[in-house]
Amino acid sequence: MLYRETGQFKSTYVQDQAIFPIRQDRWAVALIALVAFVAVPLLANEYWLQAVLIPFVIFSLAAIGLNLLTGYAGQLSLGTGAFMAVGAYATFKITTAFPGLDLAVIFILAGVAAAGVGLVFGLPSLRIKGFYLAVATLAAQFFLTWMFNRVPWFYNYNSSGTITAPPRRMLGILVSGAAAPAPVRYLAALSFLALLALAAKNLVRGRIGRNWMAVRDMDVAAEVIGIRTARTKLLAFAISSFYCGIAGAMMVFLWLGSAETLAFDIDVSFQVLFMVIIGGLGSILGSILGAAFITLVPILLTNLPRLAGLDIATDVSKNLEYVVFGGLIVFFLIAEPLGLARLWHTFKDKLRLWPFPY
Amino acid sequence: MEILKAVFLSPFAEMIGSPRFFAEVVVGGLLTGVMYSLVALGFVLIFKASGVFNFAQGAMVLFAALTLVGLMEHGAPVWLALILTLAVMTGLAWLIERLMLRPLVNQPDISLFMATLGLSYLLQGVGQLAWGSNVMVLDIGLPDQSFKVLGILINEQNLAAAVVAAVLVAVLAVFFQWTRVGRALRAVADDHQAAQSVGIPLNRIWLIVWSVAGMVALVAGVMWGAKSGVQFSLALIALKALPVLILGGFTSVPGAIVGGLIIGVGEKIAEVYWGPAAGGAIEDWFAYMLALVFLLFRPQGLFGERIIERV
Numbered sequence: 167m168l169y170r171e172t173g174q175f176k177s178t179y180v181q182d183q184a185i186f187p188i189r190q191d192r193w194a195v196a197l198i199a200l201v202a203f204v205a206v207p208l209l210a211n212e213y214w215l216q217a218v219l220i221p222f223v224i225f226s227l228a229a230i231g232l233n234l235l236t237g238y239a240g241q242l243s244l245g246t247g248a249f250m251a252v253g254a255y256a257t258f259k260i261t262t263a264f265p266g267l268d269l270a271v272i273f274i275l276a277g278v279a280a281a282g283v284g285l286v287f288g289l290p291s292l293r294i295k296g297f298y299l300a301v302a303t304l305a306a307q308f309f310l311t312w313m314f315n316r317v318p319w320f321y322n323y324n325s326s327g328t329i330t331a332p333p334r335r336m337l338g339i340l341v342s343g344a345a346a347p348a349p350v351r352y353l354a355a356l357s358f359l360a361l362l363a364l365a366a367k368n369l370v371r372g373r374i375g376r377n378w379m380a381v382r383d384m385d386v387a388a389e390v391i392g393i394r395t396a397r398t399k400l401l402a403f404a405i406s407s408f409y410c411g412i413a414g415a416m417m418v419f420l421w422l423g424s425a426e427t428l429a430f431d432i433d434v435s436f437q438v439l440f441m442v443i444i445g446g447l448g449s450i451l452g453s454i455l456g457a458a459f460i461t462l463v464p465i466l467l468t469n470l471p472r473l474a475g476l477d478i479a480t481d482v483s484k485n486l487e488y489v490v491f492g493g494l495i496v497f498f499l500i501a502e503p504l505g506l507a508r509l510w511h512t513f514k515d516k517l518r519l520w521p522f523p524y
Numbered sequence: 525m526e527i528l529k530a531v532f533l534s535p536f537a538e539m540i541g542s543p544r545f546f547a548e549v550v551v552g553g554l555l556t557g558v559m560y561s562l563v564a565l566g567f568v569l570i571f572k573a574s575g576v577f578n579f580a581q582g583a584m585v586l587f588a589a590l591t592l593v594g595l596m597e598h599g600a601p602v603w604l605a606l607i608l609t610l611a612v613m614t615g616l617a618w619l620i621e622r623l624m625l626r627p628l629v630n631q632p633d634i635s636l637f638m639a640t641l642g643l644s645y646l647l648q649g650v651g652q653l654a655w656g657s658n659v660m661v662l663d664i665g666l667p668d669q670s671f672k673v674l675g676i677l678i679n680e681q682n683l684a685a686a687v688v689a690a691v692l693v694a695v696l697a698v699f700f701q702w703t704r705v706g707r708a709l710r711a712v713a714d715d716h717q718a719a720q721s722v723g724i725p726l727n728r729i730w731l732i733v734w735s736v737a738g739m740v741a742l743v744a745g746v747m748w749g750a751k752s753g754v755q756f757s758l759a760l761i762a763l764k765a766l767p768v769l770i771l772g773g774f775t776s777v778p779g780a781i782v783g784g785l786i787i788g789v790g791e792k793i794a795e796v797y798w799g800p801a802a803g804g805a806i807e808d809w810f811a812y813m814l815a816l817v818f819l820l821f822r823p824q825g826l827f828g829e830r831i832i833e834r835v
Contacts, residue, residue, distance in 0.1 A: 294823045302815070
């Protein structure tokens with residue numbers, strides 16, 4: 167009843183190729199954008215922004231990055247944390263060297279740096295694939311975090327070994343450092359997410375995305391029909407790392423304020439991978455849904471017992487979190503292997519016919 | 525210049541300068557390598573028989589060790605605790621087969637891999653909920669002295685681990701090669717469908733494989749636990765076993781052993797001789813880099829099956 171596309175005719179190619187061809191979808195997206203950009207910064211308090219919304223936005227971006235690589239190009243990677251670290255440390259190095267440079271420009275440069283590193287660690291993908299490749303990307307994870315930890319040049323020889331976000335401006339507005347207010351940092355991160363998600367969506371609809379999917383489905387066959395697999399795979403690594411690098415930079419500069427390599431360890435890589443899997447492989451929307459799920463569940467798990475009036479020791483609740491988290495993942499894979507994005511599509515198909523059965 | 529000298533010159537000079545110390549490093553590396561092999565063995569068993577890349581092997585090691593220590597702290601004698609832990613691991617294998625593998629039949633490999641990641645979290649949580657998350661000392665009466673052979677210092681505990689590993693591999697080889705179940709396992713590893721069509725019950729085979737992997741996990745857990753105490757970090761040795769797998773090939777039992785030895789020795793030598801030049805703690809990634817470089821030349825590992833592409 168509400169969600170009918172009857173009577174919406176597409177009379178031009180532009181209309182036919184629109185990302186949201188249905189009018190109701192466009193309204194919904196506009197509404198969501200309005201809520202996310204206007205209502206949330208006005209209404210949400212410091213705790214919500216800092217503990218829930220900013221990490222959600224940042225991890226959404228990282229999940230999109232990994233989804234481009236794993237979901238679209240079919241290259242399993244466990245080095246997401248390391249590529250995020252490259253972005254963060256590159257931002258730190260550039261911004262301390264050129265304090266006057268706009269942070270938005272630096273983020274892009276850091277993304278490019280991460281893309282370069284991703285390209286290098288993507289080289290094994292030309293020879294190996296599947297789980298062998300996944301283990302090979304672990305080399306990136308361990309080597310890069312070790313390097314950022316051990317080579318003092320990366321953290322400017324300070325004694326604590328951490329990188330700290332100095333006060334910096336983006337388009338004239340103070341967005342990083344201790345004085346930057348949470349709503350501003352949220353908006354900056356959200357703007358990056360919106361732009362890059364749109365770019366990703368268009369990327370995967372175009373030639374590059376189709377090449378990726380062909381390689382994912384069967385790389386020998388892709389080569390036979392004339393796709394240059396080496397270039398396609400490396401491009402996937404570079405672009406994916408670009409996204410992850412910017413996410414890592416945002417993590418330190420817009421969220422945590424200061425970090426050491428521990429913030430980018432292998433658990434982060436797994437977490438982003440969980441987001442991609444639970445959200446749905448090969449879906450931009452799925453990455454965002456997955457990020458929402460994975461950032462919200464631990465917060466719920468730590469707060470629920472307290473709300474219910476139970477007092478649980480921290481180590482017990484930590485272990486309980488492990489159990490519930492692991493159980494949820496296994497359950498999810500069994501119940502809906504194609505992820506939240508698939509659930510959303512089923513819901514939409516149902517909604518189309520509602521309230522009639524068919 | 526200084527750094528070049530530290531990388532290319534002085535390590536070799538040191539090696540030649542004191543061959544006895546070098547031999548000690550190598551032997552120490554070999555014995556640590558055996559421990560890696562033990563963990564890698566569990567991976568290989570499951571990957572061979574069910575095509576599942578079981579990331580939870582490390583968590584299974586932790587879980588087995590925790591159960592054993594927990595039972596012993598409650599007053600069970602060693603032999604009883606061992607038997608009970610074996611029973612628990614078999615029960616666990618049954619649960620995994622029933623609740624996780626069966627519903628996931630025919631799903632893509634990555635789903636199964638992710639499921640084992642979830643399982644790994646689950647096992648870590650359950651194990652520590654049940655037995656506490658403190659570091660526990662595991663003492664099952666292994667000797668812990670060092671003695672000298674030809675002037676080389678050898679730790680008895682490491683030697684015991686090597687002997688146990690050798691026995692385990694021999695038993696597994698016999699089991700795989702000459703028993704009825706072993707032959708069925710090899711058939712399943714070759715081709716699920718063909719095995720099923722000649723009447724091999726896939727579900728029971730999986731149960732057996734996961735039980736055997738649980739047993740290997742218990743052995744690895746005992747060895748590692750006796751060496752460094754039973755604690756959370758045991759689950760992380762799975763990460764150390766992965767380069768071993770790459771090196772040896774995912775599907776080869778001898779590969780797991782040889783790969784473990786190579787990684788163990790390489791890591792020790794690198795840490796002792798090149799560690800100072802690189803700023804220390806290169807053990808964390810050296811094994812991965814070694815495996816990565818190796819992969820560029822031989823993608824299927826040392827003993828892995830040749831990868832044949834068909835369109």
